[in-house]
Amino acid sequence: MWEYTDKVKETFLRPKNVGEIADADAVGEVGSIICGDALKLYLSIDKETGRITDAKFQTFGCASAIASSSALTEMVKGKTLDEALQLSNRDIADYLGGLPDQKMHCSVMGKEALEAAIANYRGEPLPEKEEGRVICKCFDITEEKIRKVALENRLTTVDEITNFTKAGGGCGECRSDIESILRDLWALKLPQTPVQTKKLTNLQKIALIQDVIETQVRPGLQADGGDVELVDIEGNKVIIALRGMCTGCMMSDVTIKGIQDKIRELVSGDIIVEAHS
Amino acid sequence: MNVVYLDNNATTRPAPEVLDAMNPFLTDCYGNPSSMHTFGGQVHRRIEEAREHVARLINADPGEIIFTSCGTESDNTALMSAVESNPRKRHIITTRVEHPAVLNFCHHLGRKGHRITYLPVDSRGLLDMNLFRKSVDEDTALVSIMYANNETGVIFPVGEIADFLADRDILFHTDAVQAVGKIPVDVRMTKVDMLSLSGHKIHAPKGIGALYVRKGTRFYPYLIGGHQEHSRRAGTENVASIIGLGKAAELALAHLEEERLSVSRRRDRLEQGLLACCPNAGVNGDSGSRLPNTTNISFEYIEGEAILLRLDEHGICASSGSACSSGSLEPSHVLRAMGIPYTGVHGSIRFSLSRYTTGDEIERVIAIMPGIVKELRQLSPFGRDTITCPK
Numbered sequence: 062m063w064e065y066t067d068k069v070k071e072t073f074l075r076p077k078n079v080g081e082i083a084d085a086d087a088v089g090e091v092g093s094i095i096c097g098d099a100l101k102l103y104l105s106i107d108k109e110t111g112r113i114t115d116a117k118f119q120t121f122g123c124a125s126a127i128a129s130s131s132a133l134t135e136m137v138k139g140k141t142l143d144e145a146l147q148l149s150n151r152d153i154a155d156y157l158g159g160l161p162d163q164k165m166h167c168s169v170m171g172k173e174a175l176e177a178a179i180a181n182y183r184g185e186p187l188p189e190k191e192e193g194r195v196i197c198k199c200f201d202i203t204e205e206k207i208r209k210v211a212l213e214n215r216l217t218t219v220d221e222i223t224n225f226t227k228a229g230g231g232c233g234e235c236r237s238d239i240e241s242i243l244r245d246l247w248a249l250k251l252p253q254t255p256v257q258t259k260k261l262t263n264l265q266k267i268a269l270i271q272d273v274i275e276t277q278v279r280p281g282l283q284a285d286g287g288d289v290e291l292v293d294i295e296g297n298k299v300i301i302a303l304r305g306m307c308t309g310c311m312m313s314d315v316t317i318k319g320i321q322d323k324i325r326e327l328v329s330g331d332i333i334v335e336a337h338s
Numbered sequence: 339m340n341v342v343y344l345d346n347n348a349t350t351r352p353a354p355e356v357l358d359a360m361n362p363f364l365t366d367c368y369g370n371p372s373s374m375h376t377f378g379g380q381v382h383r384r385i386e387e388a389r390e391h392v393a394r395l396i397n398a399d400p401g402e403i404i405f406t407s408c409g410t411e412s413d414n415t416a417l418m419s420a421v422e423s424n425p426r427k428r429h430i431i432t433t434r435v436e437h438p439a440v441l442n443f444c445h446h447l448g449r450k451g452h453r454i455t456y457l458p459v460d461s462r463g464l465l466d467m468n469l470f471r472k473s474v475d476e477d478t479a480l481v482s483i484m485y486a487n488n489e490t491g492v493i494f495p496v497g498e499i500a501d502f503l504a505d506r507d508i509l510f511h512t513d514a515v516q517a518v519g520k521i522p523v524d525v526r527m528t529k530v531d532m533l534s535l536s537g538h539k540i541h542a543p544k545g546i547g548a549l550y551v552r553k554g555t556r557f558y559p560y561l562i563g564g565h566q567e568h569s570r571r572a573g574t575e576n577v578a579s580i581i582g583l584g585k586a587a588e589l590a591l592a593h594l595e596e597e598r599l600s601v602s603r604r605r606d607r608l609e610q611g612l613l614a615c616c617p618n619a620g621v622n623g624d625s626g627s628r629l630p631n632t633t634n635i636s637f638e639y640i641e642g643e644a645i646l647l648r649l650d651e652h653g654i655c656a657s658s659g660s661a662c663s664s665g666s667l668e669p670s671h672v673l674r675a676m677g678i679p680y681t682g683v684h685g686s687i688r689f690s691l692s693r694y695t696t697g698d699e700i701e702r703v704i705a706i707m708p709g710i711v712k713e714l715r716q717l718s719p720f721g722r723d724t725i726t727c728p729k
Contacts, residue, residue, distance in 0.1 A: 063643075073644070074651060079717055094720055095680045097641065097661040097669065101719040119719035121684075123643035123662035127717060200667070223667070230667030 065124060066158035073124040078117045078134035085117075089178025091170055096200055096227070098122030098167065100130050102174040104137070106182060111141045118174075125157075125164040132156045133171040142179050148172065149213060150225075165225045169210055196238050199231025207242055212284040215319070217247060248276055261329065267294050269328050274301070277327065278320050289320065292337040299324060302337040339653040342699045344608075346539075347488050347516060347632060347690035348657055352582070353541040359585040360543070363578035371575055372566065381577055388584025392548050395587040396514075396533065397524040404549045404570045405580050409515040409536030410439035412549040413482075415560035415571070416511040416532040417443050420480040421452070423556035424509070427479035433457045433465065434675040435489075439534075440482050440513055441671070453477070462624035463492035463676050471502060480509045485517035485533075489659060489672040489688055490623030491632025493517065497528040504529055509555065515539055515547075519590035520597055520629050531555045537579060541692070542586035546579035593693050601691050602630030604700050608689060609633045611704035616711045622678055622686060631691040634659070634673075636682035640714040645687055648710040654703055659686040681720070 065073075082103035092099035098121060105115035116134035120127050132153050137145045150168035154160045160168055180186065193203030210216065210225050219239045223230040229239050261269065274291050282288055286306035293300040301320065303313055313336070321334035343351065369378030371385055386400065393400040406412045417430075417440065432444050434456045448454045455473045459465055465483070474481070481503060486493045496512050503510045511532040517523055518533075519540035525533060532555065537546035551557050551570070563572030590597075613619055618638040637645065642658025649656055659670025661684065669683045678686070689703070 070647070073647065076717065090719075094639075094684070097667075097680075097684050099719060119717060121639065121718040121720055122641050123660070124647045126641075126662075127644060227667050 063125070063161050063164065065128075065161070068156075068158040069125055069128045069160065072128040072131045072157060076127055076131035078131060078138075079119070080117050081119065082115060082117050087178040087182035089174040089176070089181055091173045091177055092122070094121060098126045098170060100126065100170050100174045102130070102133070102178045104178050104182070106142065111143075113137050113140055113142070113145060122167065122170075123164075125160050125167040126170065128157055129153050129160070129167040129171045130174075133175060137175060142182070145175060146179060148175065150210075151214065162221075162224045165214075166227050169225050196242070197226075197228035197231065197235045200227040202226050202228035204242060207239060208246055211243060211246055212281065215281050215285075217243060219243070247281065266328060270294060270299055270324060270332075273324055273327050274320070277323055282316070287316075297329070297331045297333060299332055299334045300337050301334060342652075342654045342702055344689040344691060344695065344699075344703065345655045345657050346692040346695075347491075347688065349538045349544065350541045350692055351694055352538075352543050353586060353589055355589060356542055356582045356585045360578040360582040363581050367577075371577065372564070385575060385577065385580050388580050388587075391584040391587040391591075392535075395523070395591050396518060396535070396550060397526050398550050399553060402525075402550050402553055404551060404567050405575065405583070406547040406549055406571060407545055407576065408547045409437075409513070409534050409539070410547075411560070412515075412534035412536070412547045413437070413439040413511075413513050414443055415549055416534060416551075417447070417480065417482060418560050419551075419556075419558040420482075420509045420511065420532070421447060422558035424479035427477050429453045429455070429475060429477040429479060431455045431457065431470070431473050431478060431481045431483075433459065433483055433494075435459055435463065435487055435672045436482070436484055437488055437513055437515065440484070444482070457483075459492075459675050461677050463487060463490045463622070463672070464624055464627070465494055467495065467498065470499065474503070474506070474508065478506075478508050480511065482511040482513070485512045485514035485523065486521070486629050487623070487672060488516045489670055490634045490676075491516070491629035491690075492623045493521065493627045493629065496530065500529040516629060516632075519587075519594070520631055522594060525550060525552070537583040537586060540586045540590045542583040543579050546576055546583045548583065597693055598630050601693060601695065604695055604697060605631055605633055605689075605691050607697075608691075608700045608703060609635065611700070612707055615704065615708040619711070620682070622673060622676065622682070632688065633690075634686060634688045636673075636678065637685040637687065637711050638681045639718050639720040640685045640711065642685055642687060644714055645685065645710060648714070649703075649706070652702075652706050654706065657688045657690075659688070660684045 082105055085103035086106040087104040089102040101119045103117045104113050107114050116137050118130040118134050120130040136156060150172040153168040153171045193205035196202055196204050207222055207228055214225055216222055219229055219236050222228055222239050229236045278289060288304035290302045290304055292302050317334055317336055324332045367381055369381045371382035389400045389403050393403050430452055444454045457465055457470055483494055483499055485496050500510055509531045512530045513534045514523055515534055515536040518535040531552045533550040535548050538544040559570050561572045566572055566575055620636055622634040622636055642660030643662035646658050659673045661667050661669040673683045673686055
C-alpha cells in the first residue's frame with residue numbers, strides 16, 4: 062500500500078473543483094487512458110488582468126493523480142498566467158505534504174496540463190507536440206521531456222526518472238538510453254569516477270573543488286534560475302554563496318547538502334560545505 | 339469499523355483452530371525434531387502427522403510432501419530441480435499468466451540459456467491446448483503450468499496436460515497455490531510430477547508451503563545442508579507453522595464442499611449484484627472454468643487504485659490489476675495476456691472470498707460499490723454514465 066499523506070487522502074476523497082467549465086478560455090489535456098492516467102484541465106481567464114478566475118478538472122487515475130489535479134486547481138486560482146507558470150511539479154507535491162517517490166509523475170502530469178492549457182490560451186504549440194526522440198515507447202516519453210523533468214527536479218538516476226515521468230517503468234528496454242541522457246545532461250563520468258588513492262595536495266584539492274562546482278553543480282542550479290559561487294576553501298571547509306533564485310530559497314539547506322554530497326563523492330569524503338554569511 | 343475482507347487470493351485469515359494447534363509449539367514444545375531426546379523427538383511425530391494431513395488434502399503419499407517456506411520456494415525448487423535433473427534438455431514450457439514465482443524464474447533460466455515457450459491465453463484466459471501440444475518437442479525438459487490463476491480464478495486443464503505428458507520423458511509441475519483447498523485436487527487422478535501449495539492461502543500462517551514430488555521423480559534439493567525432510571530441504575523445520583499447515587489442510591478437506599457451494603453462491607451474488615448496478619462493467623475470465631471464490635471485474639473508465647482506496651474508506655479489502663496498485667507501472671500481465679483493453683485493465687478489481695465471508699458482507703459491497711463507481715466516473719474525463727440500480 063502507498064504511504065499517502067493525510068492531505069493526499071483527504072484531497073482524493075473530497076477533491077475540489079471537479080468537472081468541466083462549459084465556456085472555458087483554456088483547456089489542457091495530458092495523458093491517456095492507455096497510460097493509466099489522464100488529466101483535463103479547464104481554466105477561466107480574465108482577459109483584462111490575465112488572471113485565472115476559475116479552474117476545474119477531470120482526471121482518470123489513481124488517488125495521487127486525483128489529489129494532484131485538485132491541488133493544482135486550488136493553487137492556480139487567482140494567479141496570473143505568468144505566476145501560474147512559475148509553479149513547479151514540486152510545488153504541487155509540497156502542497157499535498159509530499160507524494161511517494163513512485164508517484165511524483167502525478168505532480169508532473171499536473172504541471173504539464175497547466176502548461177498545455179496556457180499554451181492553448183496563448184495559441185502556442187503544445188509543449189508535448191514539440192520535436193523529440195521518443196525514448197520510452199511504453200509510455201511515449203520523449204528525450205526532451207526526460208531532460209526537462211530531470212533538470213527541473215535535479216534527477217540523477219534512472220529510477221528517479223521513472224518515478225517522475227514513468228519512462229523506463231514498462232518493459233525497461235530504454236533504461237540504458239535514459240542513463241546515457243542523464244550522463245550527458247549532468248556530464249557525469251559515472252563509471253570512471255576517480256577513486257582517490259593518493260592524498261591530494263592543497264592546490265590539487267582546490268582545483269578539483271573548483272572543477273566540480275563548475276561542471277557538476279552550477280549547470281543544474283542555473284537551470285532553475287539559481288547559481289553558486291565559491292567564496293573560500295579553508296582546509297576541508299568549502300565556503301560557498303548561493304546566488305539568483307537560490308538566494309533565500311527555503312530549500313537552500315537541501316541544496317547545500319546536495320553540493321556537499323557531490324564534492325564528497327568526487328573530491329574527498331571529509332569535505333564540509335557551508336554557506337557564506 | 340468492521341473489515342470486509344475480500345482479498346483471500348492474496349492471503350487468508352489464520353483459522354482459530356490453526357492457531358490453537360500451533361500454540362504449544364511456540365511455547366512449551368520447542369524441541370528440535372532432529373534431537374535424540376524425547377522432548378525434541380515427540381515434535382518429529384507431530385510433524386509427520388501434519389504431513390499426513392497435507393498429503394490427504396491432495397491424495398498424495400506423506401513421503402511425497404516436502405515442507406518449504408512458501409509457495410515461491412516450492413515453485414523455485416521444482417523448476418530448479420527439473421533443470422538440474424535434465425541437463426541435456428534445454429526447453430521449458432510455461433504460460434504468460436503464471437505467478438511471478440514461476441514466470442520470473444523462467445525469465446532467469448531464459449537468460450541462462452534455456453529456451454522458454456510462454457503459451458498465450460485467449461480473451462477468456464483459457465489455454466489453446468493444440469498450441470500446447472505443438473510446443474512440446476524432443477528438447478522439452480519441463481512443463482510448468484498453474485492449476486488456477488490467482489487474478490481471474492480461471493482453472494487450467496491440468497489433468498489433460500498431465501495425460502498428454504504421461505508417456506513422454508517430460509516433467510510436469512503445477513503451481514496449485516490458488517487451487518488447493520478451493521477445489522478438489524487429486525494427484526492420483528491428475529498425474530502431475532510436482533505441485534506447489536502455500537499455507538497462508540488456506541488459513542494457515544504465512545511462511546509455510548509445501549512441494550509435492552511424485553515418488554520416483556528425480557529430485558535435486560534447492561536448499562542444501564542438514565538431513566531435514568530426508569535431505570530434500572535442509573534447514574531446521576518451521577515446526578509451529580508446519581503443524582498449522584497440517585491443521586489448515588485438515589480443515590480445508592472438511593470444508594471443501596462448502597467452499598464449492600456456499601462460497602461460489604456468495605461470489606455469484608456479488609458478481610450479479612455489481613453488474614446489475616454498474617454499467618460498463620464486465621467479468622474477466624471464463625466463468626465456466628473458475629475457482630469458486632474469485633471474481634475479477636473491470637469497471638471501465640476509472641482506475642483501480644482509486645477504487646480500492648475508496649473501498650478502503652468503507653473497510654472493504656480487494657485488489658486490482660491496475661498499474662498504480664501493482665507497485666510497478668505496468669498493469670496486470672494476466673489481463674494484458676488475455677487482451678483485455680487498457681480501459682478494462684486499469685479499472686479491474688478482484689474480489690476473492692473465503693469460507694468466512696458472510697452474506698451480509700456481500701450485500702454491503704453491493705450497496706457501496708455503485709456509488710464509488712459513479713463518483714469516480716464523474717471525476718473521469720472518459721466515462722459519462724448514470725448508475726441505475728434496481729432497489
